[in-house]
Amino acid sequence: MSEPAQxxxxxxxxxxxxxxxxxxxxxxVVRIHQHGAIEVQALQGLDLHVxxxxxxxxxxxxxxxxxxxxxxxAGADSPTAGTVRVAGWDLTRLPRAERVAYRRNVVGIVxxxxxxxxxxxxxxxxxxxxxxxxxxxxRRKRAARAAELLDRVGVASCARRLPGELSGxxxxxxxxxxxxxxxxxxxxxxxxxxxxDTATSHEIFETLRATSTRDGVTVVVVTHxxxxxxxxxxxxAIRDGRTSSEVLRHTEQLADGESRVVAQEYAVMDRAGxxxxxxxxxxxLELTRRVRLTLEASHxxxxxxxxx
Ligand code: ADP
Numbered sequence: 001m002s003e004p005a006q007x008x009x010x011x012x013x014x015x016x017x018x019x020x021x022x023x024x025x026x027x028x029v030v031r032i033h034q035h036g037a038i039e040v041q042a043l044q045g046l047d048l049h050v051x052x053x054x055x056x057x058x059x060x061x062x063x064x065x066x067x068x069x070x071x072x073x074a075g076a077d078s079p080t081a082g083t084v085r086v087a088g089w090d091l092t093r094l095p096r097a098e099r100v101a102y103r104r105n106v107v108g109i110v111x112x113x114x115x116x117x118x119x120x121x122x123x124x125x126x127x128x129x130x131x132x133x134x135x136x137x138x139r140r141k142r143a144a145r146a147a148e149l150l151d152r153v154g155v156a157s158c159a160r161r162l163p164g165e166l167s168g169x170x171x172x173x174x175x176x177x178x179x180x181x182x183x184x185x186x187x188x189x190x191x192x193x194x195x196x197d198t199a200t201s202h203e204i205f206e207t208l209r210a211t212s213t214r215d216g217v218t219v220v221v222v223t224h225x226x227x228x229x230x231x232x233x234x235x236x237a238i239r240d241g242r243t244s245s246e247v248l249r250h251t252e253q254l255a256d257g258e259s260r261v262v263a264q265e266y267a268v269m270d271r272a273g274x275x276x277x278x279x280x281x282x283x284x285l286e287l288t289r290r291v292r293l294t295l296e297a298s299h300x301x302x303x304x305x306x307x308x
Pocket of ligand 1: 033034040041042060061062063064065066067068069
């Protein structure tokens with residue numbers, strides 16, 4: 001690598017929207033891809049706040065803007081408009097040198113294809129040592145640190161094997177160790193279980209969850225897998241380039257000592273107060289262009305236009 005290693009230099013937290021606990025703040029984020037005269041709006045005013053140490057799943061149909069969001073959070077792409085801050089870094093105007101430091105120290109990335117996360121001719125332990133070397137981690141301590149990271153994600157026994165000698169699940173665990181090598185505060189995973197069977201997917205999610213609960217890393221996972229998204233406290237749905245709804249889960253204690261997980265879906269309101277009414281609600285009540293809102297003591301009522 002030609003760029004010099006740099007210390008992370010986050011901008012001060014004082015003016016960070018979303019409060020001091022907000023690790024990721026996206027507000028009104030727009031990303032337009034321009035191809036000659038044709039514009040594709042990949043993100044159209046997306047809002048997202050993620051608290052430090054939280055783990056969220058991002059779901060949504062193909063083309064919704066999930067990969068674009070992840071690329072922006074990874075520092076690989078820039079928004080056309082809006083605010084994006086991660087760990088106090090302003091990603092809307094990050095100079096190239098700082099972008100390298102950001103990618104090296106602030107975010108760890110796990111991609112869908114296990115083979116793309118690892119260098120095929122290096123053993124697992126040597127793969128984990130690569131980012132340590134890039135960050136100028138002391139040479140004589142690298143092997144021990146890499147072994148410790150592999151142990152943390154449950155694949156200590158694979159240290160001396162090449163990626164081709166590992167199962168898909170083991171490869172993804174090694175990839176998580178690589179991503180965590182420089183202790184980034186944020187881990188981004190793009191369909192990390194896309195190529196794995198259900199049981200292995202579950203294990204990988206448990207590893208990611210432990211990373212968030214035990215190590216305090218903020219984890220954002222893009223997934224298509226509805227069973228997997230049930231394993232996180234919050235699932236954010238993206239549709240047409242904006243956050244459309246969130247499902248929050250919490251565990252409720254029942255009188256007989258048992259507990260159950262309760263999931264509640266919320267619509268997302270942007271800073272201007274706009275809320276998207278789900279299509280099935282609109283169809284059921286034939287809601288069209290105009291609706292009537294009335295304020296009650298504890299809620300709002302939304303009525304069809306009675307003057308049509
Ligand atoms: P998802 O990951 O949810 O499938 P993407 O973020 O890949 O969605 O894409 C969102 C939209 O932006 C799609 O319409 C896609 O075709 C478009 N898009 C993404 N990347 C580019 C690009 N580099 N050039 C042009 N259009 C793009």
